[in-house]
Amino acid sequence: MASSTTTSPTLSDVARNELAAIVGPRHALTRAEDLALYEYDGGVDKARPEMVVFPTQTEQVANLVRTAIRHELPITGRGAGTGLSGGAIPRRGGLAISFARMNRILEIDLPNERMRVQPGVVNLDISLAVARDKFFYAPDPSSQRACTIGGNVAENAGGPHTLAYGVTTNHVISLEMVLADGSVVRTGAKTTDSAGYDLTGLFTGSEGTMALVTEVTVRLMRAPEAVKTILVIFDSALDCGRTVAGITARAITPVAVEMLDGVMLRMVEEATHAGFPMNAEAVLLIELEGLREQVDEQAEQIREVCAECGSREFRIARSAEERDLLWKGRKNAFGAVGRVSPFYYVQDGVVPRTKIPAALDFVRQTSEKYGLTISNIFHAGDGNLHPIILFDMRKPGDLEKAQHAGEDILDFCISAGGSITGEHGVGMEKMELMAHQFPANSLELIGAIKQLFDPTCNLNPGKVLPTGRGCMEIRQRPLTSTNTL
Numbered sequence: 001m002a003s004s005t006t007t008s009p010t011l012s013d014v015a016r017n018e019l020a021a022i023v024g025p026r027h028a029l030t031r032a033e034d035l036a037l038y039e040y041d042g043g044v045d046k047a048r049p050e051m052v053v054f055p056t057q058t059e060q061v062a063n064l065v066r067t068a069i070r071h072e073l074p075i076t077g078r079g080a081g082t083g084l085s086g087g088a089i090p091r092r093g094g095l096a097i098s099f100a101r102m103n104r105i106l107e108i109d110l111p112n113e114r115m116r117v118q119p120g121v122v123n124l125d126i127s128l129a130v131a132r133d134k135f136f137y138a139p140d141p142s143s144q145r146a147c148t149i150g151g152n153v154a155e156n157a158g159g160p161h162t163l164a165y166g167v168t169t170n171h172v173i174s175l176e177m178v179l180a181d182g183s184v185v186r187t188g189a190k191t192t193d194s195a196g197y198d199l200t201g202l203f204t205g206s207e208g209t210m211a212l213v214t215e216v217t218v219r220l221m222r223a224p225e226a227v228k229t230i231l232v233i234f235d236s237a238l239d240c241g242r243t244v245a246g247i248t249a250r251a252i253t254p255v256a257v258e259m260l261d262g263v264m265l266r267m268v269e270e271a272t273h274a275g276f277p278m279n280a281e282a283v284l285l286i287e288l289e290g291l292r293e294q295v296d297e298q299a300e301q302i303r304e305v306c307a308e309c310g311s312r313e314f315r316i317a318r319s320a321e322e323r324d325l326l327w328k329g330r331k332n333a334f335g336a337v338g339r340v341s342p343f344y345y346v347q348d349g350v351v352p353r354t355k356i357p358a359a360l361d362f363v364r365q366t367s368e369k370y371g372l373t374i375s376n377i378f379h380a381g382d383g384n385l386h387p388i389i390l391f392d393m394r395k396p397g398d399l400e401k402a403q404h405a406g407e408d409i410l411d412f413c414i415s416a417g418g419s420i421t422g423e424h425g426v427g428m429e430k431m432e433l434m435a436h437q438f439p440a441n442s443l444e445l446i447g448a449i450k451q452l453f454d455p456t457c458n459l460n461p462g463k464v465l466p467t468g469r470g471c472m473e474i475r476q477r478p479l480t481s482t483n484t485l
Contacts, residue, residue, distance in 0.1 A: 010094050011050040015071040019053055019095065022063045027054040027101070038096050041083040042143075043429055044345055044399065049076065049096035056101045058176060058184060058214040065212065066182035068095045069458055076460050077208040079119065079151030082143040084346050085427030087155055087207045091462035097212065099150050105129055106215070113220045114173060114190055119150025119213050123157075126218065134223040138165035141423070142331045150213050156205030158423035160330065161287070163381035164255040165221070167423060169204040176215035177203060180454040190217065202449075207425050208460040210453035224289035228299050229323040232284040232306045233277050233313040237261050237376075240282035241357040243309040244380045247286075248353065250305060252298050256287040257381030258330055261360070264337075264375040264388070271336035274329025275322070280312065284380065285330055333377050334388075341373075341390040345402040348424035349413035353383040362412045363387050370405045372398075384422035385413065411436060426464045435466045443469050 020028040029035060029052040039048035055061045068075050074094030081088055090096050103120035110133055115126060123144040126137040140159035141147055147157065153175070158167040165171075174188035187199040194200075203211055234240040244257055260268065262281040269276040276283060286302060288295045303314050317323040329336075337344050351359045360376065363385075367374040373390040387409055391402040410420045410433055420426070420433045434443060447469050451457070462470065 009050065010071075010073055010092070012071065015067070015073060016051060018067050018071075019051060019064060022060055022067065023053045023055055027056075028052070038078065038081070038098070039089070041081045041086060041088045042346070043084050043086050043089075043427070044403070045086045045089055045428055047089045047091045048093065049090040050093045052078075052096045052098055054098050054101045058178065061097065061178045061212055061214050062182045062184055064095070064097060065178050065180065069180065069182065069456065072456075073458065074461050075212070075458050077150070077154065077212045079148040079154070080122070080143075080146050082141075082147045083151060083155055083427065084348065084424040085155070085421070085429040087425050087427040087460070087463060088151070089428060091428055091460075094458075099148065099214075102150075102214065103148075109190070110135065110220070112190060113222070114217055115220055116174075116215065116217045117149055118215060119148060119153070121149050123147050123149060123152060126220075130220060131223075135220045136223055137218055138162075138171055138221050139168050142334065144331070149216050149218065153204050153213050153216055154206070154208045155425040156423065158379065158384065160256040160258050160285075160327075160379060162423075163257060163379065164253050164289075169201055171219045172200055172204050172216060173219055174217035175200050175203055175213055177211035177213050179211050180456065180459050184214070185211075188217070205425070207427060207463055209450055209463055210459060212459070226290065226292040226295045227323070228288045228295050229317040229326055230284075230286040230288070230299065230302065231275070231313075231315045231317070231326060232286065232302075232311050233280045233315075234282045234284075234310065235280065235312050236310060237282040237360055238357045239310040240284060241360050241380070243284060243306055243311065244356055245354050246305040246309055247302055248381075250301055252301060254286050254298075254302075254381060255289045256285070257379070258285040259283070259356075259376065259378055259380035260285070260330070260333070261376040263373065264333060264377045267336045267340050267375065268329045268333050271339050272325075272329045272332055274325045276326075276329060277313075285326060330377075337375070337388055337390070341392075343391050343393045343399075345389040345391065345399075345406055346424075347385070347387045347389065347406045347409055348421050349385050349387075349410045349418060350422040351383045351385065351413050351416045351418040353380065355416040355418070356380060356383060356385075359383075359385055359409075359412065359416065363409060366405050366408050369408075370401045372401060372405060374405065379422070382422070383418065385409070407433065428463055431462075431464055431470065432466050434464070435469075 074092040076090040078088040099120040102118040107116040391398040
């Protein structure tokens with residue numbers, strides 16, 4: 001953890017007592033030693049709330065919001081705290097609403113392939129609840145054993161299998177939310193399409209800046225007939241990067257194409273013994289799903305592409321256990337890094353997949369420029385990069401170098417026709433870079449939408465929009481007849 005944001009006290013004794021009365025004293029935290037656990041997420045920034053509450057039902061959330069707004073308190077929603085861009089950090093103090101105790105599965109509707117859940121349900125638990133019936137929930141972030149569906153909706157989370165299946169917004173059918181005035185609204189329906197504007201899509205990925213999600217209806221998928229997991233080994237990271245475009249050029253869309261460079265795969269193998277080679281420069285972890293004959297044919301075509309691009313070895317997992325072990329290595333990668341470096345900075349940018357070799361070369365140059373080790377592990381199929389920058393917090397200036405290196409990489413992503421985030425969100429980490437990606441009129445439009453739903457700027461202030469266009473230092477202007485959409 002690193003840079004902290006100073007917050008001014010905003011919570012009066014009256015407000016504290018009123019908020020605690022809504023959830024009950026046992027469901028409210030105010031002691032400094034308790035609050036310290038809620039001042040950070042998986043990123044590098046910190047800011048401490050003045051109070052944390054744990055509602056168990058929607059009406060409590062609505063009452064908490066009404067009370068907080070009446071006392072002009074900033075409100076930050078929080079899931080499991082696994083986010084990587086500062087989205088759940090209470091930047092201006094105030095009230096943190098944790099959804100950890102709103103963790104019930106409310107309805108499973110297999111005939112319609114739907115599930116209705118509270119926001120505190122863990123991502124993986126959705127799939128486990130229907131695995132016996134051969135269904136699953138597709139978006140699978142690396143933190144899926146801990147992250148919750150409410151946080152996934154807020155950040156529009158992705159995961160390794162989103163190349164074919166898409167990200168969270170492609171699997172959320174309906175939302176129940178509490179708006180900034182404490183009113184409860186629903187968007188969407190159980191059907192695939194609903195009438196009117198796509199409000200469900202608008203709120204998915206809004207990072208808690210326009211509403212607090214209290215219920216989610218998700219789409220379930222049927223388990224495929226056949227699955228093949230392939231490990232392809234390369235002596236050149238650039239050859240590995242070129243292979244991704246070669247696969248898609250043959251009109252093959254695997255459900256996952258993950259890339260690990262040599263630095264990363266050695267850390268992963270030492271930690272998990274998943275079967276990755278210690279002497280390679282890069283590997284691709286590819287997964288195919290579908291009808292058995294189709295999967296077999298695609299595997300052979302991918303074998304040809306990999307050979308043409310200079311692969312050293314092509315392995316197909318021989319059992320479900322071997323496949324699970326390979327994925328265990330991939331999904332436990334961040335923990336593996338922690339064994340080598342106690343401090344690291346995870347970035348998240350996107351480039352067109354044809355630009356992956358150039359992006360890898362730029363990351364190498366950035367590593368040399370700042371004198372920091374940067375390992376690469378990312379969703380290569382859709383060009384979603386995750387450079388992991390190792391630094392030492394104990395060395396003065398090392399964190400700042402890591403942050404500058406990350407900014408350089410994201411600026412490259414923009415110049416290559418990509419984006420500053422693929423799944424981690426903007427949060428407080430990348431808000432100033434929004435002005436690098438979007439022109440002023442686009443930022444004004446985003447600000448106007450935020451203001452429409454949160455005119456007093458109490459919901460997760462100091463996120464997404466750059467300083468001066470958001471509400472970190474100065475509250476946005478109140479809505480008037482000349483300041484609306």
